[in-house]
Amino acid sequence: MHTLLPFFIAMIAAVVLLCMLANKIRVAYPILLVIAGLLISLIPGLPTIKINPDLIFFILLPPLLFEASWTISFKEMQKWWRIISSFAFLVVLFTAFSVAIVTNYFIPGFTIALGFLLGGIVSPPDAVSIGAITKFVKISRSTSAILEGESLLNDASSLIIFRFALVAVGTGQFIWQQAALSFLWMVIGGVGTGLLLAWLFVQAHKRLPTDASSDIALTLIEPYILYWVAEQLHSSGVLAVVAGGLFMANRRLFFLNSSSRIRSYNVWESFSFILNGIVFLIIGLDLPEIVDGLRSKGIPLRTAIGYSLLVTAVLIVARIISSYAALIATLIFRPGVAPRVNSRLGRLLTPLLLGWTGMRGVVSLAAALSIPATLANGNDFPYRNLILFITFVVILLTLVLQGLTLPYFIRRANVFRDYPGEPPETAKQKLLQGLRSHTYQFLKDKYDNGMQDHGGMRQWLQHWEEKMKASNEDWMSRKTKTVFLEMLECQRQYIAELNKDPSVDEELIREQLFLIDLEEERLKLSMR
Template sequence: MSPADNLHAFQLVFLLLLIFVAAFTLLARRLNIAYPIVLVVAGLLISFVPHIPVVPLNANLIFLIFLPPLLFSSAYATSWRELRANGLSIGFLAFGLVAFTVFAVAEFSDRFITALDFKSGFILGAVVAATDAIAATSIASSLGLPRRVVDILEGESLLNDATALLALEFGLQMLLDGTTPTVSHALVRLLWLTVAGSAIGFVIGFLVAKLNDVIDDGPIQIVISLITPYAAYLAGESVHASGVFAVVAAGLYISRQHATIFSPQVRIQLHSVWDALTFLLNGVVFALIGLQLPVIMGFMHPNYTWPQLLGYGAIFSLILIALRLIWVFPVAWIAHQIDLRISRHPNPTPNPKSVFIIGWTGMRGVISLAAAISLPQTLGDGRPFTTRSLILFLTFSVILVTLVLQGLTLPPLIRALKLSTPHRTDEEEYEARRTSLNAAIAYLEQDQASQGDRFAHIYEDLIHRYRHRLAAVGGPTEDDPNHRLDGATYERLRHIAAGAIHAERNTMITLRNQGHLSDEALRKMEHELDLQQSRYEAAND
């Protein structure tokens, strides 16, 4: 096949993947099911259709192309305050649970899976130890879980990729070189991965923030933001530290600085670009996971029968789920006891129901599959790594079972445990809105007094608008200190405002169609209307 034919084939497959992602994500939303579940299941079912192109998943493609922006986006959306407040619980999961899983799987494999010895089981444990950031949080956050549960799940999935990949490094060292790392060597290596990786990430984030301070050009800043996760990842890996920690640190730093280094227009653009990019990357990744079964089965030894493989996959998946549940309950209590002694503002006592949900929400994803695919096909002495295919299949089974079984059972479990809370704006957010609006009103009144009556009508109009918004979020006004718009009144206000905005938009489009308004001017004015409408929506969240 010529290079042109290869390019055309790639374009066709990529186009089909995009159509696949769009169609099945739409179906997922219609069914009210998290889209990672639907995409994986749909990909699995489609893989059985005759003449469907086989699309092998390349591990380097995942680690070098998909992983950095996805990690960066997750870190950017993470609250540093919540990450620090839940640091003990997250640390016990991201570090302790990974180690517990690796050694427990190694012991289980050595005793109950005939084809696997302790070293192969250690590698299998490292491959499946990390939870998937997107799978867990996209499912958990949409179900009305308590905010602290979602924060812990997000923090764990951000950090455990690095510790699982370190465990995989040790496992391959034992398998290929026949050497077993000492505890001191493991601790030093872990310290270098975390500290050096995080330091590099913060330096990258600092330099990017300084660069954005002197640039006020949306497209250029968007390009810089897209380069940042790759720069952090490659910089971390180049010194044999953790590229994962480097990306997370850079994302956290820039997230903390975004209010001062980006203009409002650039922030809106960045949000739109990154929202679309992360959705596209995640969709393609989960679709590719589902399509991997034919590829994996192509590596399987003919001695394995389907009943044997299905039995191995089911039992191993249940064991992995049980290990997580066994770990989370005592560790939640230990973390709380430590928190009581060292923190001035300790977290509340763990709710057993919430702890169970944290234990149940341990979905695996593309990092596990990419790690399994990256395993060598030969050992250090040149012999074939015969158990590689079984590790691949078991990893795929775990991803499928945890995504589908745990993902689909989460909503009824949350309802049964009465953990779901209606979406509402936190009181501190209400207070922040009230404070900022009062500050704006105070500024306008003070500035009006200094300017006299020259622009009185402008100030009065702006002050009126701010007081109206203040009333909408529960702030007192001079006319009625206890006044607050109730839900029905505010809904009517939104309806009237939406009608006025709709009339404005239709008029603009008519003028454009009649040749009295340019497309550029229309886009600018319509964007202003969108922002105006979004303010009404945000004030009532």
């Protein structure tokens, strides 16, 4: 333990430094971390990294899913739920099926069950990789919502396929009736468990005398509770975390105060950054050990690389085909919700770019490592080392190949730059103008008659009357701080109601709510 502790501390330091370098050279940090991990692993004398799948499934995955569900726009998910659902479930199934057919045909002795096992492992794209790569280019709200929503749900569907295939490999049989019932329970039980526990968590935050520190501490353990309880009930822990996280995220205004919201944002951003960085660094560090395991089974490295390239090509082609199929289905059955583009060429290129966003990562790594070394009868698990090697190469290739080229393709295609509806700056100005008018009317209706002789209140009303026509001003009156806090709550209610309008960008809503929280915290500090 004492020898490994400095190594893990050095890993965290390396993550921070490499992310700084990635931002400077404008490369997505998962790409740089994987390559750096691979190079570091070649240094002689370093301790061997043996990854326990429980480390990823039960320690890293729940908080990462929980954090992602808090940051995604639920309103955009509702708007694009058809294409998100198709990518999260149908496309994952189609991808796994394609991998199963191709590997069964090209890899000697590789059964259909093993093919589905491998397909379930490598089918889900990684949300962190996509987000890190697309932050250097401008993409539309619809595309961002589709990618983020898909990444939240496809982990569950791929792990369900993986579990069924694992049972089929171990027992040599597959009973469709039992599989269908198990699938329904995993989905319904996972979502139901997540919603029920999330409701209990919300009540606990509201009714217990919590402060910012205790609220943050509770949110840190809640994803683990969601995941563990759902898994104990033999349902999907991933869906439980996602459903519970979405439920709580859309009620954060009602059970967390401004201090808890602001501080938890910073804590969770740093926490998820460290977890993601460690995972991608470990991917590169563990590849040499996988190669050694492959050689111990007598599989030539060149042959294994060829199989890995084949599976990677199948994944990319299957996702691109699925993207075009989704666009065609949308244009036929729901043309009104099809993404708006400037030209026919843009419409043709959009599915191609969407299909090129299939970088793999955390979930694929965890699933591959969780394959048992032996079957129930004591025999070695067939092709385990080859499956591990293919998974690691797929993660590496999709991150490097697609990750490095995706920003260039998006800039060259120029199909994601125009937002549907009014420009973001116009929408922001309209939101601020409505907020100022609402605030002025609130002060005038409630305090104008009762505080006519109050000099500070007259100045305040005059200020907000002018603020409806002007931009920002730096102002404060100590005598009116209590009224100001009440006014801020009124602003929150107005913003929350405005968020129900589908045409209003939820990013603008969250930005204004965050600014209101900051203003309230500043006032509370000055009143102490």
